[in-house]
Amino acid sequence: MIEEQVILVNEQNEQIGLMPKLEAHEKAVLHRAFSVFVFNDANELMLQQRALGKYHSPALWTNTCCSHQRDGETNIAAGKRRLHEEMGFVTELEESISFIYKAPFDNGLTEHEYDHILIGKYNQTPSINADEVADWKWMPLEAVKEDIANHPEVYTAWFKIIFDKFYQHINIAQK
Secondary structure (H helix, E strand, O other), X not given: OOOOEXXXXXXXXXXXXXXXXXXXXXXXXXXXXXXXXXXXXXXXXXXXXEOOOOOOOOOOEEOOEEEOOOOOOOHHHHHHHHHHHHHOOOOOEEEXXXXXXXXXXXXXXXXXXXXXEEEEEOOOOOOOOOOOEEEEEEEEHHHHHHHXXXXXXXXXXXXXXXXXXXXXXXXXXXX
């Protein structure tokens, strides 16, 4: 099996190379990523609980899915691919905001990503991939915000960062 490569970028999101995913996380090198936020008609966010066997952040709650674009793959194509691989469905996605964040983990790895948030709508029950996902649930955004404040230890490091950025973005957009 060939190790997954991530797309290395500069601060303008211009591709500057490729690197094996684990090496990029060990060296905290800036690379391209995406985070999918899927909502239902009640405007609840679909959260996933990461599988217990994941090499970092096992059993923690996070956004619907996230991963890294492959060389030559658009953000939308990557989001749809990973959504199907993890959650067992595909829906239309649209790009929202992008930003750089850095999140170190207890195991010495670091996420240093130029993240693209992708938004989708879905109202059915996902068919989760047990190798990737332990559980899932719908939550209103206000409940997510409150739960992160009260129980930050049950959420992934990156989700706390990207949720805050996304939440600020939608509140500004609604004003």
